[in-house]
Amino acid sequence: MTISKQLSFIDTTQQPLDIPLAERVRPLALTEMVGQEKLLRPGSMLETMISSDNYSSFILWGPPGTGKTTIARLIEHSTAHAFCPLSAVLSKIAEVKVLMEEARKRLLTENRKTLVFVDEIHRFNKSQQDAFLPYVESGAIVLIGATTENPSFEVISALLSRCHVFVLEQLSDVHIIKILSRALTEIPKELQADEEALAVLAERSGGDGRKALNNLEMVTRRMSRGETITAEQVVQSLSQRSLFYDKRGEEHFNLISAFQKSIRGSDPQAALYWLARMLESGEDPMYITRRLVRIATEDVGLADPQAIVQAIAAKDAVHFLGMPEASTALTQLTIYLATAPKSNANEVAYFAAKDDAVATGHHKVPLHICNAPTKLMKDLGYNKNYRYSHSFANNYSYQKYFPDTMEEKTYYTPSNFGFEKEIQKRLDWWEGLKKKQLEDEKKKKE
Structure with a gap:
């Protein structure tokens, strides 16, 4: 059995008994998608690719739960090309190379291109991304990547230059409420939800449609047939979740602020606590690494020139190891910066020069x-x-x-x-x- 068959999105040989709500209400047509009207409007580049089944390589970039995977599944359902999904989290370089060779042979023997969908493409390292390049150039594959991270930083330039980047917008509360209202009809308990309850669910979702649906499903498990969901019930259900962490909400910024201030204040113990809070809550380790590189120049600077060297070395280690192994590299850098002599002379100097540069340009x-x-x-x-x-x-x-x-x-x-x-x-x-x-x-x- 080929890898592409093993990873098929729509292998119907064995259906799970309890399909998650987010999966049951996943759109079956572009017109059912909510919140990406600008990207998918009739005549747009992406809509034209899908409707004509004529693709060039592209990357879908947007926050979680905005429709990247749904678009890929709609393409799989409608295309006459071969479609092979990959997960950058689960797939190894050997599997990628085998799939690329399958695609090359398919083009030669069947004159068919292969659409390769790579979910979370930012998690592939440079060598893994390099493996796609010759096959994209030869036309054997059309690469479709999905990422929550900025492709400018996470996708190698040679590959990025051959891909169009489509940006998906974060869903608004209005969009989330529309999705939730539609989903209520798929819940067999014949439930209703008042406007305030839907508003709280939308607010707690952080613009993530999948998260909103998962939260709704969790709330409805406690409900009896015919009941109406209230805001109070939503708050009670969601407050019981452990290690709640919204990567775009206030707590996200509060934690990273506490982390940097602990390092600036030369308290390695507190800094390690906040580091662990973020990592164990699922924060992107590269986000933390980027902040540590900034700290090395903003709060340590030339008081210890080795700080930036250590920071870049840790960045490379995080890229190379991935989580959870990279936790020790982040720990080492956190301790180094927290115990280093401090100086903000770099930042003060730049902003003073910036003011003059703007005034005397x-x-x-x-x-x-x-x-x-x-x-x-x-x-x-x-x-x-x-x-x-x-x-x-x-x-x-x-x-x-x-x-x-x-x-x-x-x-x-x-x-x-x-x-x-x-x-x-x-x-x-x-x-x-x-x-x-x-x-x-x-x-x-x-």
């Missing part, structure tokens, strides 16, 4: 530090009197690098901690050389 670059690749530019004074530092004693000779029409400014002031103490010594030394040079030049003029 019309000032010209001084001609003496412009390159002069042509004779005309040399004749106009480009690069004239430029002092090449390495031609002078101490590899230093003062010259003004700011615009001629602007005074020199000091943006970066090192802290008194860690390596920045050494940086201050260097700055003081160069300042002394500058002062002596200017004094000598003044004496020569006199």
Whole structure:
């Protein structure tokens, strides 16, 4: 049996006895989809691909529960092409290569393309994504990826450049309520729900249609036939869920804020607690890693130049290992940053420079530090009197690098901690050389 058959979405040989509500109410036509009207309107690029069964590779990017998998299933039901789904969580590189070879042979022997749907494509590492490239280029497969993460960061550039990116919008409360109202008719208990109950379910879903349906199903398990669901019953049912964590809600931002502030406050114990809270609640480890890289430059900076090195190494480890093995890499980096000397001089310096840059963006670059690749530019004074530092004693000779029409400014002031103490010594030394040079030049003029 081939891998594509094993992974088929619509293998009906064995139906489960208790199909989840979210599956029972999954749309069977594009016109039944809620919340993606702009993406799927008649004549749109994606709608035209589906209706004509003429596909080029694309990626569906959007939050959870917005319809990415549903679109893929609708394509599988309607296409005359071979359709092979893959899960980036479950599939191994060997399986991917076997499926790619099947697709190549199918194109040669049957003249049929293979639509390969990769759910959570961002979870495939670089080597796994590389395996698709020659088959996409040859036309053996049409790649359809689905991801909740920004493809610019999670999909290799060579593959991304060959795919159109379709963005699915987060569902509004109005959309969620419409989905829930339709789903109530599929529940055999003949239940009703008041408007406030539906509003609470929509609010708690965070724009995730699947989550809203799962919550509704959980609430209805306690209901008797013919009852009306109230907001109070919804709140009571949902409040009993353990480790509730909305990745786009307030608690998401509260936890990451507590995490960063604990590191900034040099408390590794509290930082580890908040790290574990996020990881065990299902937070994306790459989201935490990106914040740690930011912390390395925002809160540690040049007080410990190794902080950014450690952060990038941890990022690579998280990509390479995945969860749960990557938890120790995140733990190590968290402890390193929390116990490192702290300085926000980087951030202060940048924002000060930014303010001046915005206000003085019309000032010209001084001609003496412009390159002069042509004779005309040399004749106009480009690069004239430029002092090449390495031609002078101490590899230093003062010259003004700011615009001629602007005074020199000091943006970066090192802290008194860690390596920045050494940086201050260097700055003081160069300042002394500058002062002596200017004094000598003044004496020569006199």
